[in-house]
Amino acid sequence: MALRTISIYRGDSGGGRFVDFQVDVEEGNVVLDVVLKVQAEQAPDLAVRWNCKAGRCGSCSAEINGHPRLMCMTRMSMFPADRPVYVAPLKTFPLVKDLVTDVSLNYQIAKTIPPFQPRPPDPDGLYRMSQEDVDRVQEFRRCIECFLCQNVCHVIRDHPENKARxxxxxxxxxxxxxxxxxxxxxxxxxxxxxxxxxGFCNVTKCCTEVCPEHIKITDNAIIPLKERVVDLYFDPLRWLADRLKGKRPGAVGAQQ
Ligand code: SF4
Ligand code: SF4
Ligand code: FES
Structure with missing residues (x-):
């Protein structure tokens, strides 16, 4: 057990500041343990969102010493014992209170995405897929919706006006x-x-670097999506084929 200083952002949409707390930290404690100890013993009105304490629910995202991380998966022993550990809310989303931000924009975006639309099964009633194709999408299904990647993406972090597009x-x-x-x-x-x-993504890979599920967001999701868009809008042969099938939106030569 060792006495450590944890500096937690306290405030709301009107403003706030870091407040220091001295906490007895036990071996193996993660940042969330310490934040919950502060809430239990020193600041009962401290707002913090968490659910699983196992890196599965994606609720406890925060900026710890300036880095986007899950509080429940970040050990206190990672940081020098003689300096405060700073815990702040995600910057990209509007602050509700203390460490809790309003991430509802993400759920509004989710509603705009057309859901899975499977083809009919084979004549024997079964669906057949190659293992390679299954493996490709399994990586994406690991997402726990922690929104750390959203938080770090400069397109919306530094330019809130881009959130609409x-x-x-x-x-x-x-x-x-x-x-x-x-x-x-x-x-x-x-x-x-x-x-x-x-097209706004300039492939900086900051999102990939912070993903706690190690999803290769840029290489395996964004770049292939960009290629599909280029095929659709800029490949004249693909454009003609799609046009003949009656499925092409937009006009050839449109800007990306
Ligand atoms: S690679 Fe694209 S989506 Fe990811 S952080 Fe950079 S700009 Fe944002
Ligand atoms: S892709 Fe990774 S960083 Fe982004 S929300 Fe999913 S798990 Fe979190
Ligand atoms: S509490 Fe669920 S991911 Fe941290």
Whole structure:
């Protein structure tokens, strides 16, 4: 057991500040343990969101010493014992109170994405998929919706006005999961370009670096989605083929 200083952001949409707390930290404690100890013993009105304490629910996202992390998966022993550990709410989303932000924008975006639309089964009633195709989308299904990738993406972190025209990395993962599913028949490419704004992503990979599920967001989701959009809008042969099938939106030569 050792006495440590944890500095937690306290405030709401009107403003706030870091407040220091001295806490007895036990070996193996994670940041969430210490925040909950502060709530139990020193600041009962401290707002903090968590559910599983096992890295599965994605609720406890925060900025710890400036880095987006899950509080329940971040050990206090990672940080020097003689300095405070700073815990702040996600910056990209509006602050509700203390460490709790309003992430409801993400659920509004989710509603705009056409759901899985499977093709009919084979004549014997079964669906058949190659293991390679299944493996490709399994990576995307690991997402726990912690929104750490959304938080770190500079397109919306530094420019809140872009939130209306850029879905963000979590939603490119979801779109890739659906678009690459071997049984899915929906064509979401127009949405990916025009509403989701995939062209705003300049492939900095910051989202990939913070994903606690180690999803290769940029390489495996965003870049393939960009390629699909290019195929749709800029490949004249694909454009003609799709046009003949009557499924192409937009006009050839449209801007990405
Ligand atoms: S790679 Fe794209 S989506 Fe990911 S953080 Fe960078 S700009 Fe945002
Ligand atoms: S893609 Fe990764 S960082 Fe983004 S919400 Fe899902 S689990 Fe979190
Ligand atoms: S409490 Fe569920 S991920 Fe941290």
């Amino acid at each position: 850029f879905y963000g990395p979590r939603w490119f993962v979801r779109l890739a999961e659906l678009e690459m599913h071997p049984l899915d028949t929906a064509d979401r490419r127009q949405l990916i370009r025009e509403m989701a704004g995939v």
